[in-house]
Amino acid sequence: xxxxxxxxxxxxxxxxxxxxxxxxxxxxxxxxxxxxxxxxxxxxxxxxxxxxxxxxxxxxxxxxxxxxxxxxxxxxxxxxxxxxxxxxxxxxxxxxxxxxxxxxxxxxxxxxxxxxxxxxxxxxxxxxxxxxxxxxxxxxxxxxxxxxxxxxxxxxxx
Numbered sequence: 001x002x003x004x005x006x007x008x009x010x011x012x013x014x015x016x017x018x019x020x021x022x023x024x025x026x027x028x029x030x031x032x033x034x035x036x037x038x039x040x041x042x043x044x045x046x047x048x049x050x051x052x053x054x055x056x057x058x059x060x061x062x063x064x065x066x067x068x069x070x071x072x073x074x075x076x077x078x079x080x081x082x083x084x085x086x087x088x089x090x091x092x093x094x095x096x097x098x099x100x101x102x103x104x105x106x107x108x109x110x111x112x113x114x115x116x117x118x119x120x121x122x123x124x125x126x127x128x129x130x131x132x133x134x135x136x137x138x139x140x141x142x143x144x145x146x147x148x149x150x151x152x153x154x155x156x157x158x
Contacts, residue, residue: 045058058074
């Protein structure tokens with residue numbers, strides 16, 4: 001249905017990378033990767049222009065294990081630190097249930113947007129057992145990887 005209306009997200013061409021040498025056996029690498037992915041939640045945001053010239057801004061959280069969009073917030077104003085804190089609480093409740101503290105530390109991966117790196121947001125993350133992690137300031141690879149599945153993952157929730 002989306003392709004019939006010309007609304008598909010264009011994919012970016014693949015970048016050539018220098019292969020890295022792996023020192024672990026394949027089964028150990030796979031287990032290590034899977035274990036690491038289950039301990040991460042990625043958050044990001046995007047903007048949708050409307051016909052009336054307003055913009056809807058959306059922040060979302062993805063479970064890095066299965067790339068499921070586990071929470072989102074949307075507003076016609078800018079995304080604020082309080083919006084991200086609401087996003088964190090909703091994501092944790094949707095993923096782990098109503099708990100006060102995570103049993104194991106989970107990484108909260110974001111870019112360096114002011115709402116994501118605010119002191120109040122970082123304090124909340126640490127209180128509930130999450131470790132705030134940010135991507136490098138100029139990291140097109142991480143932005144590209146997140147952006148590829150962002151819109152389609154978010155749309156699948158709604």
